[in-house]
Amino acid sequence: SSKAKDSGKDGDKPSAGGIKTGQGVTDKTIKLGVLTDMTGVYASLGKSVTQAQQLYVKQVNADGGICGRKVELVVRDHGYDPQKAVSGYTELSPQVLGFAQFIGSPFVAAVKQRVDGQDKGLVIPQAWSASLLGSPYIRVIGNTYDVETINAVDFLMKEKGLKKGDKLGHVYFEGDYGENALAGAKYAAEEAGLTVVEQKIKPTDNDMTAQVAALKKAGVKGVVISAGPRQAASFVGVATAVKLQAPIIGNNSAFSPQLLATQAGPALMKNYYVASPTQPIGTDSPDAKKLVADYKAAYPSDALDNGVVAGWTAASVFGEALKKACTAKDLTREGVDKALLTIDAYDSGFGTTHDFTDPKAPSSRQTVVLQPDKKVTGGMKVVREAEVSKAAESFTVGG
Amino acid sequence: MAGAALEIRDLSAGYGPVRALRHVSLTLPEGSVVAVLGSNGAGKSTLLRAISRTLSFHGGAVTGGTVAFDGRPLTGLTPDRVVAAGLCQVPEGRQVFARMTVADNLRAGALGATGNRAAQAAALRRVHELFPVLAERAGQRAGLLSGGEQQMLAVGRALMAGPKLLLLDEPSLGLAPLMAQRIAETVTEINAQGTAVLLVEQNAAIALRLASHAYVLDVGEVVLSGPADELAASDEVRRRYLGVVDEDAAADASEAVAAHRTLSVWEGK
Amino acid sequence: MSTEAPVLEVRDLTVRFAGLTALDGIGFTVRPGTVHAVIGPNGAGKSTCFNVLSGVYRATSGSVRFGGEELTGLPAHRIADLGVARTFQNLALPPGATVEDSLMLGRHRLTRTGFVAAGLGLPSAVREEARHRERVREIAAFVGLEDQLARPAGTLPYGQQKLAELARALCMEPKLLLLDEPVAGMTAGERRATAAVVAGVRDSLGISIVLVEHDMGVVMRLADSVTVLDFGRLIADGTPASVQSDPAVVRAYLGEEATS
Amino acid sequence: MTTFAELLLNGISIGSVYALIALGFVVIFRATEVVNFAHASLLLAGGYVTAVLHDDIGFWLALLAGIGGAAAVGAGVEFLVMRRYRGSNHSVLAIVTIGVDILLTTELTRRIGTDVLALGDPWGDSVLTVAGVSVAHTRIAAFVAAGLLITAFLLAFRLTSWGVAMRAAAENSETAALMGVRLGRVSLGAWAVAGGLAAVAALFLTVFPTPGLERSTSLAAMKAFPAAILGGLDSTTGALVGGFLVGITESLATGYQGDLTFLGRGIGDLAPYLVMVAVLLVRPAGLFGTKELARV
Amino acid sequence: MSDPIKRLRRPALWTAGAVLLLALPFYLDRFWLQAGLFAMAAAIGAIGLNLLTGSTGQLSMGHAFFLAVGAYGYCVLAGDSTGTLTGLNLPSWLAAVLAVALAGVAGGLFSPIAGRLQGAYLGIATLALIFIGQHVLFNAHDLTGGFNGRDVPPLSLFGVTFDESELLVAAVPFGSAEKLWYVALLALAGCALFARGVLRGRPGRAMNAIRDHRIAAGVLGVPVARYRAGVFVLSSMYAGLAGVLLALVFQRTVPEYFGMILSLEYLAMIVIGGLGSVAGAVVGAVFVSLLPQLLTRYSDALPLVSAPGTGGVAPGEASRYLYGAAVVAVVLFLPGGLVRPAFRRRKTTTSEESP
Ligand SMILES: Nc1ncnc2c1ncn2[C@@H]1O[C@H](COP(=O)(O)OP(=O)(O)OP(=O)(O)O)[C@@H](O)[C@H]1O
Ligand SMILES: Nc1ncnc2c1ncn2[C@@H]1O[C@H](COP(=O)(O)OP(=O)(O)OP(=O)(O)O)[C@@H](O)[C@H]1O
Ligand SMILES: [Mg+2]
Numbered sequence A: 001s002s003k004a005k006d007s008g009k010d011g012d013k014p015s016a017g018g019i020k021t022g023q024g025v026t027d028k029t030i031k032l033g034v035l036t037d038m039t040g041v042y043a044s045l046g047k048s049v050t051q052a053q054q055l056y057v058k059q060v061n062a063d064g065g066i067c068g069r070k071v072e073l074v075v076r077d078h079g080y081d082p083q084k085a086v087s088g089y090t091e092l093s094p095q096v097l098g099f100a101q102f103i104g105s106p107f108v109a110a111v112k113q114r115v116d117g118q119d120k121g122l123v124i125p126q127a128w129s130a131s132l133l134g135s136p137y138i139r140v141i142g143n144t145y146d147v148e149t150i151n152a153v154d155f156l157m158k159e160k161g162l163k164k165g166d167k168l169g170h171v172y173f174e175g176d177y178g179e180n181a182l183a184g185a186k187y188a189a190e191e192a193g194l195t196v197v198e199q200k201i202k203p204t205d206n207d208m209t210a211q212v213a214a215l216k217k218a219g220v221k222g223v224v225i226s227a228g229p230r231q232a233a234s235f236v237g238v239a240t241a242v243k244l245q246a247p248i249i250g251n252n253s254a255f256s257p258q259l260l261a262t263q264a265g266p267a268l269m270k271n272y273y274v275a276s277p278t279q280p281i282g283t284d285s286p287d288a289k290k291l292v293a294d295y296k297a298a299y300p301s302d303a304l305d306n307g308v309v310a311g312w313t314a315a316s317v318f319g320e321a322l323k324k325a326c327t328a329k330d331l332t333r334e335g336v337d338k339a340l341l342t343i344d345a346y347d348s349g350f351g352t353t354h355d356f357t358d359p360k361a362p363s364s365r366q367t368v369v370l371q372p373d374k375k376v377t378g379g380m381k382v383v384r385e386a387e388v389s390k391a392a393e394s395f396t397v398g399g
Numbered sequence B: 001m002a003g004a005a006l007e008i009r010d011l012s013a014g015y016g017p018v019r020a021l022r023h024v025s026l027t028l029p030e031g032s033v034v035a036v037l038g039s040n041g042a043g044k045s046t047l048l049r050a051i052s053r054t055l056s057f058h059g060g061a062v063t064g065g066t067v068a069f070d071g072r073p074l075t076g077l078t079p080d081r082v083v084a085a086g087l088c089q090v091p092e093g094r095q096v097f098a099r100m101t102v103a104d105n106l107r108a109g110a111l112g113a114t115g116n117r118a119a120q121a122a123a124l125r126r127v128h129e130l131f132p133v134l135a136e137r138a139g140q141r142a143g144l145l146s147g148g149e150q151q152m153l154a155v156g157r158a159l160m161a162g163p164k165l166l167l168l169d170e171p172s173l174g175l176a177p178l179m180a181q182r183i184a185e186t187v188t189e190i191n192a193q194g195t196a197v198l199l200v201e202q203n204a205a206i207a208l209r210l211a212s213h214a215y216v217l218d219v220g221e222v223v224l225s226g227p228a229d230e231l232a233a234s235d236e237v238r239r240r241y242l243g244v245v246d247e248d249a250a251a252d253a254s255e256a257v258a259a260h261r262t263l264s265v266w267e268g269k
Numbered sequence C: 001m002s003t004e005a006p007v008l009e010v011r012d013l014t015v016r017f018a019g020l021t022a023l024d025g026i027g028f029t030v031r032p033g034t035v036h037a038v039i040g041p042n043g044a045g046k047s048t049c050f051n052v053l054s055g056v057y058r059a060t061s062g063s064v065r066f067g068g069e070e071l072t073g074l075p076a077h078r079i080a081d082l083g084v085a086r087t088f089q090n091l092a093l094p095p096g097a098t099v100e101d102s103l104m105l106g107r108h109r110l111t112r113t114g115f116v117a118a119g120l121g122l123p124s125a126v127r128e129e130a131r132h133r134e135r136v137r138e139i140a141a142f143v144g145l146e147d148q149l150a151r152p153a154g155t156l157p158y159g160q161q162k163l164a165e166l167a168r169a170l171c172m173e174p175k176l177l178l179l180d181e182p183v184a185g186m187t188a189g190e191r192r193a194t195a196a197v198v199a200g201v202r203d204s205l206g207i208s209i210v211l212v213e214h215d216m217g218v219v220m221r222l223a224d225s226v227t228v229l230d231f232g233r234l235i236a237d238g239t240p241a242s243v244q245s246d247p248a249v250v251r252a253y254l255g256e257e258a259t260s
Numbered sequence D: 001m002t003t004f005a006e007l008l009l010n011g012i013s014i015g016s017v018y019a020l021i022a023l024g025f026v027v028i029f030r031a032t033e034v035v036n037f038a039h040a041s042l043l044l045a046g047g048y049v050t051a052v053l054h055d056d057i058g059f060w061l062a063l064l065a066g067i068g069g070a071a072a073v074g075a076g077v078e079f080l081v082m083r084r085y086r087g088s089n090h091s092v093l094a095i096v097t098i099g100v101d102i103l104l105t106t107e108l109t110r111r112i113g114t115d116v117l118a119l120g121d122p123w124g125d126s127v128l129t130v131a132g133v134s135v136a137h138t139r140i141a142a143f144v145a146a147g148l149l150i151t152a153f154l155l156a157f158r159l160t161s162w163g164v165a166m167r168a169a170a171e172n173s174e175t176a177a178l179m180g181v182r183l184g185r186v187s188l189g190a191w192a193v194a195g196g197l198a199a200v201a202a203l204f205l206t207v208f209p210t211p212g213l214e215r216s217t218s219l220a221a222m223k224a225f226p227a228a229i230l231g232g233l234d235s236t237t238g239a240l241v242g243g244f245l246v247g248i249t250e251s252l253a254t255g256y257q258g259d260l261t262f263l264g265r266g267i268g269d270l271a272p273y274l275v276m277v278a279v280l281l282v283r284p285a286g287l288f289g290t291k292e293l294a295r296v
Numbered sequence E: 001m002s003d004p005i006k007r008l009r010r011p012a013l014w015t016a017g018a019v020l021l022l023a024l025p026f027y028l029d030r031f032w033l034q035a036g037l038f039a040m041a042a043a044i045g046a047i048g049l050n051l052l053t054g055s056t057g058q059l060s061m062g063h064a065f066f067l068a069v070g071a072y073g074y075c076v077l078a079g080d081s082t083g084t085l086t087g088l089n090l091p092s093w094l095a096a097v098l099a100v101a102l103a104g105v106a107g108g109l110f111s112p113i114a115g116r117l118q119g120a121y122l123g124i125a126t127l128a129l130i131f132i133g134q135h136v137l138f139n140a141h142d143l144t145g146g147f148n149g150r151d152v153p154p155l156s157l158f159g160v161t162f163d164e165s166e167l168l169v170a171a172v173p174f175g176s177a178e179k180l181w182y183v184a185l186l187a188l189a190g191c192a193l194f195a196r197g198v199l200r201g202r203p204g205r206a207m208n209a210i211r212d213h214r215i216a217a218g219v220l221g222v223p224v225a226r227y228r229a230g231v232f233v234l235s236s237m238y239a240g241l242a243g244v245l246l247a248l249v250f251q252r253t254v255p256e257y258f259g260m261i262l263s264l265e266y267l268a269m270i271v272i273g274g275l276g277s278v279a280g281a282v283v284g285a286v287f288v289s290l291l292p293q294l295l296t297r298y299s300d301a302l303p304l305v306s307a308p309g310t311g312g313v314a315p316g317e318a319s320r321y322l323y324g325a326a327v328v329a330v331v332l333f334l335p336g337g338l339v340r341p342a343f344r345r346r347k348t349t350t351s352e353e354s355p
């Protein structure tokens, strides 16, 4: 038979317990989509995030689920291929309530029209670019890269001796991660009277010698890296070797604990800091300790990195919204979206509080500054607790 | 007569549906020169490919029969093993390595050679003596040589290998009369030094003069065979392959023209 | 309509490659409707001369006039447009295409169908195609290839591939036909037949033919005049008979035996 | 001007790594006229074996094992795949290598997972500083290795019959077979050698200043494409010169990107390709490649 | 089988196929329609590439660039000028036509370079186009929207807008995918027939001649340089049209898509399908674009595949293995491509060995 519309099939319907449900929700299950990258360039992030979310779902279900329903993740690996990502969205969107993970901000942007226009399901991207803000359905968790970078520069000024009139080097990726961070760096520099020396790179650049040479020539007194872990490691390694005397701080995506086992390890521990929207996985809180223990038990051979925290946080935010929606007896997409808008001080257990009431703003402006340390679980320790710098507070995100 | 060096029995071969050789038997006594004649498409080149086992490069295959050299069957060997067994072929249509220099082409010819360095140097000297132009142009790329020069290179290259049996597919193709004679002399000379030769030649006069035995192929089958001088005397061979006609040339041409359709002038536009 | 072929005049033609003079100031004239043979030892420069005439090589100096046109300096396809067709000494037939398609390629200069017309299958294109296929079959029959039209050219025996090349050149409806060793690789009988085809072309179409050939029998039978080259220089020029008995030619090219 | 000197030196040093990769392309191309897109995965294979073994058997043995391993993988590819192709179209074979690359890369990245593997090289992060310009020891080693290997191959191609056999087989396999060339062995050998070279290149591609071997290491092999083409795909000298040119171009374009903003930032990756196109316009077969024949 | 039946079989098959294709939007869900649309767009691009690489022998690894020109060209021409983005706000059908023309112009601009190069050199030189293209796409923010790309204005034609607004046809809601299906089908049919005409006619013979023997082609009167440029332009226009269609299906263009992988996929399509043939390009395109989709979608059902984190082969990996293996297997075992399995029957060595 053709897919002719038979009336009423599509509409939201009340169900058990008088709870309104819609796509992706039955009496027994709540289906959430996960569009991740486990075979492409962001494979390491995708793997950690997905596993953390699966762990979260397992625990929630073990505790009886949400709203009397089991939560189920439908995972599609797009391998960072736009065609597969969009196809994955097309495939999953009719059958899930929302997306607990969507890697690749260009792909999120690609389906934005459909999310905002008709689908209206909650999507939590694993990207922190300000360009994703503004939609009531696509919600970024934690500080965006621009805010993070502003806070990072603040750290360099307050604690690492960067002064007004100095030059600040910024090595950033082509693309919205880097460019969003650059916007932050420029704003911070203007506020503090610094000059930014830009070095744009591509994800395929693994050797930062030329960049270090250029920044050294420019005489920078501090460097922000908005790139990947490899670029950061190379940069810090070369900088140490050629004695570029400047503190270096990276965004949260610019570090992975695996690096500590390589040649660059010692240099990273000496002269490298990482700005992060949350505390690290190895932080000294009971929630974190429990997550570490559970994750290790579930995935004994895999590294504990920021992705685990990010995935866990995203899943728990989604879970929180589901719980609120359940209380409001509305598990439809609108119900969940609305529920999220009412959450104004959520803490997933990693040191920062999130406020989801304003879709135009990131859920938090707090940034934690970390330092690589081999001895700690997850390879990072906190050197400055969550803090919002003055500049970050006055900054209009995405503006 | 010495024992047979090359013994072909009942050989059949084809290209997919095309049957190019049917039950061909041929004997090449040790140290002799045997010629194979035949018109276009008779299967001469196919025969040589079947011996050297390169039919698969043309989408063809041997479908039956045996080929043995010095009592050893060649069937089932790869082409390089055939070379190792002492057979070397000058393929049809020159086939020089166009982008390699003349010198490198000659070196390539020596790849299958068994002799030591000294022997190879001697072979090279001989080739240069035979075809001085190859020495002059040692550094030139073979593809830039003239057609005849390429043919010389192809023959010279085969001589570098010092084979026991040389298979020549139209060695005088495109050579000036003087040079064709020189090739003929060379064949006699290397034969005198003990190399057997299987000669496919369009220039039947030369071929029959050089060979002790000859075979005539037609549409894949041996239709005539025997001692070269006997064949040279046969009417059929004289007419078809030696081009000996009783009329004088002019009458011959006009007869041919008369026998042929004429082509009308193209009026179209 | 016939014997419209213009005169071909080669004057002082010189071609040099790095360190090698392939043609050294040669000159000859081909009268309309005749067969002019160019002979000479291997490497004398015959094919080089053809390459200049057909626009493959650029002459170092000298001139080639065909009717009113100067050919040196023209690109190959412009020369073809003037009605100059040639065959190649080393075959240049695409191995995969059928003989018929190869011959149709010869009609390229006489047809007009462009990308758009062909793509849209316009009636004009269809008509043109049919008309020219007809002529192609006619020419194939003329050279004796009518049964091979559907075969891939690469599977023909060597001698027939040479015939196919000749037919392709004829398909260009040339005013000047350049044949580079047309009978190489043929048996005596086939040579005679091919020579007859060439003679037939001259007689029925009245075009000029320049012939490079090592088979003196064919040259003697076909040529109206002969030019002999050696090491890029012209060493003799005249009627076949006079050239054949020229001692310089005998020494450089024919060898004593051939004359005896 | 020390920055210029430093950038230049850096370009030459990274260029030697590119040259090593390009040499791998050249070897396969000479033997088969195929552009080998699977070279990147050979690189990964060699690096992986070295990285996994160096803890147990020490760096030098591990490197040898890596070379051997990658050579075996290369030979395996030739034996299982390339040899089975019966056509003659080289572009088709190039596509086959893409398929092979997908297979190998998937397997290797699955094994590497999210790790960054150190290769345990003896040079560490030490640098040599002369007159204010510093070069990593690893890069000096790369320079020496590239120079030695390329000279060795140059001589091997010139002096041994292997080079002649390779080119003959590539140009006309049937005739080469008639000359007694063992077609299978020649291309097997070429693939094995290319594998070994890839392992050496992988070493220098993943040691300091780069953090180590990980899944995206193979992408860097792409940068050697312009190097191989610039020099001429069938020329060993070309690989060396092309590698240097690409390295220097990239390094200078990156170092001076602040002064080149009108071209858009991040021109460093593009610049080698622009130089390549410019060179090809003047010399369509690269600087040292064999020119196309223009004779009929 | 009697002759009339034989003669009727082909048209009957064609008609059945056409009816099936026309009916599909009434039955398939959006995922499959989208997959089909991707395949159709790819088929158009692949036909174009096959004209260039398969029939004229000019290896192009830069086709993704021309796809990008088409896609972005359409967006810029049809889009609004909003904030930071430039747009000309032309009628969308006109924009589509102009975008295709623009791709042709881009091809024409590159053809002088292409005209000088051969084989692998040409291939890798065209690779430069990809890098240039990516550089521009990332940097020309006001035209391309940078990293996150820009929205694609919906096509409207004869009063129908091909967007999400639902249109009920025979009680079936027609969204953008359903409506675009017919546009794509029409475009593909047109492109395929056009290419077939070109290949079978005079231009096709000239193209093959250039591929097989460039010098001889010139001597036979083919203006080689002009033809090569012409084919390059035509092929770029095909790519441009494919780009426009893809953009319409994606509803957003992102630079990431138009990278080297895409170019290589197109090459894989024509090789898998069969070089130099239109049907081959179509079959190859369908194969290459649907295979990964199928594998990803049904990865759960594949043997040996396990959930991520359990140490087994992840679904994405499994699909890549199969994809790679498929490429290798098709080329090795069907050397003429999928559409010509029996083109040249291969003689096995066993038959040679039998005495
Ligand atoms: N690759 C091929 N595919 C199909 N048929 C072929 C192939 N090569 C040759 N043939 C056919 O096989 C038969 C024998 O051809 P072969 O080349 O052996 O003839 P030949 O005697 O050498 O002729 P020539 O004197 O012209 O060289 C011919 O009918 C020819 O058409
Ligand atoms: N492109 C080129 N580069 C260098 N040398 C060349 C080139 N073309 C031809 N030659 C040389 O010029 C000379 C004349 O060559 P050409 O082909 O004209 O000879 P030919 O008279 O046709 O000889 P044949 O009868 O052997 O075909 C030869 O020595 C050849 O090596
Ligand atoms: Mg033959």
Ligand SMILES: [Mg+2]
Pocket: B146, B147, B148, C046, C047, C048, C089, C180
């Ligand atoms: Mg010649």
